[in-house]
Amino acid sequence: MILYTISPVNLMRTLTMALDLAVDGINLHQKRVAIMCGYISEKMGLKPQDEQALLSAALMHDIGAASFSDERKRLANPHYLGRPMEIFVHAENGYILLKDSEPFSSIAETVRHHHDKWSGGNPSGLSGDQIPLHSRIIHLTDRVDINIDKNKQILSCRDDMKKMVKANQGRIFDPMVTDVFLECADKESFWLDLNIPDYVNTFQSRMNLGGAPYTMKDLLKIAELFATLIDRMSRYTATHSRSVSGVAVFLAKLSGFSDSELELMKVAGLLHDLGKLSIPNTILEKPGPLDADELLTIRQHTFFTYRILSQIEQMDTVAAWAAWHHETLDGLGYPFRLNANDLTLGARIMAVADIFVALTENRPYRKKLSQDVVERIMRDMVKNRKIAANIVDNLLSNYKLAEEIVLSQENWTQPPTIMEV
Ligand SMILES: [Fe+2]
Ligand SMILES: [Fe+2]
Ligand SMILES: [Fe+2]
Incomplete structure (x- = not known):
């Protein structure tokens, strides 16, 4: 039995890279928020395990919007005037995703309330110090990052940001957190660190003190969470990652893989399309043929899958199994x-x-294909030296069983996505 001990810090660093893949919208935003949270935590003297929880929540606070490129773009715009309650939607969706997903369930409440206003009027009904402290810290630092004019020299934004926060002290922001922020904001380094978002790693390395290593069981849970994020990007692929994972494990079993290898294969299948988080939904959901640029964008996804997964210790094999599928x-x-x-x-x-x-899945541009057609396509691919003959033989001689794995996933339903609060 192989023991996998994955440092939570390293895994977090790696997976937030996946969440930051979006080329527009809130990319790198969560890291910058985490950097500010690190400063505030230090000033407040939070205990290491509390700091770890705060930074983890900061790094994932917008996870509820990760699958929706339009929403990510809207969130990045400080002047967006949507319906007043709209801002709470991704917070609630983040909570729904995280609450049953150990080892992240402990940050679900923080994520849920990260837009709650100090003075109340929130869908949660909470106000003041009923709102979790970590949510109050993330709320303030989130608004600062969104309001920084990214075209300006960052230090020239400092006074405007202090004014904005001060003006909302006791109304939108916790008065105590505001005071701590204003103290931190005097330091040039506080702002300059935001220009190097990877500086978050320095804060994260302090978190090594607090966390027990993740096991394979934790990794599977996390892989399932990310599979959900990937698959909810398009209604046509709602169960794709889970189905690929199931079929890959089935084929690996037929090839004599050991139990621990089968676990790795399950993780690899769940995460094989991780890099898809970088692709706008409009491309994934396009009903007609893709143009040349869209095709190139789609094709990037396995590259990102590899670059992300290969950074996790002991996961080189998973990275290769997951990312080399094209x-x-x-x-x-x-x-x-x-x-x-x-x-x-x-x-x-x-x-x-x-x-x-x-x-064997329905797609925007066609219905699922019949067994005859699937067999013909796959045999042709073998003939053209695209895919392996022995594995295709194994699959086609167990067609019904493999098809059942895909069909059984159709009973799995995505956690609800809240559109209105
Ligand atoms: Fe948010
Ligand atoms: Fe945010
Ligand atoms: Fe793929």
Whole structure:
């Protein structure tokens, strides 16, 4: 039995990279909020485990919007005048995603209230110090980051930001947190650190003190959470990651993988499309054919999957199994242009599982394909040296069982997405 001990800090760092992939909207925003939270926590003298909880929540506070590129863009705009309650939607969605997802369930409440106003009038009914302290800290630092004019020299924004926060002290922001912020804001370093969002790592490394290592069980839970985020990006792929994971594990079992390898395969399947978080929903949901640029954008996703997962310790194998599913045996796949010499059995299995699931799912531009058509397409791909013959043989001789895995996922429902609060 292999023991996986993954440092929570490292995993958090890695996964927030996935959440920051969005090319527009709130990218890097959560890291900057975490940096400010680190300053405030230090000034307030929070205990290491409280600081860890605060920074984790800061790094994931907008997770409820991660699957929706329009919402991410709206959140980044300080002048957006939507319906007054709209800002609470992603906070509630974040709470729903996190509350049952150990090991993050402890930050769910913080995320839920990160837009609650100190003076009340919130959908939660909370006001003042009924609102969790960590939510109050994230709320203030979040508004600061969103209101900073990113086109200006950052130090020239300092006075405006102090004025904005002061003007809302006791109304939108906690008076005590406001005072701590104003003290921190005097330091130039507080602002200059925001220009290097990766400085968050320095704060995070302090968190090593607090957290027990994650186990495989934790990793599976986290992988499921991210699979949900990935799959809710499009109503056409609501269960894609879970289905690919199921079929890949099934094929790996037929190939004689050990129990611990099967667990890794499950994680790899759940996360194989992790990099899709970088693709705007409009592309993923486009009913017609994609134009050249859209195709290039879509094709980036496995590159990001690899770059993110390969940073987690002991997860090199998972990264390769997950991210090489668009590489082909003839060396003409992407993005690493690997070939038959490089592609391990696990990677070959994932490619076959992904194609099978894609063909047996309904898509915006076509219905799911029949067994005859699926068989013909996959045999052709074998003939053209795209995918592995032995794995395709295994799959096609167990077609009904594999199809059942995909069908059974259709009973799994996404956690509800709240559109109105
Ligand atoms: Fe937010
Ligand atoms: Fe935010
Ligand atoms: Fe993919």
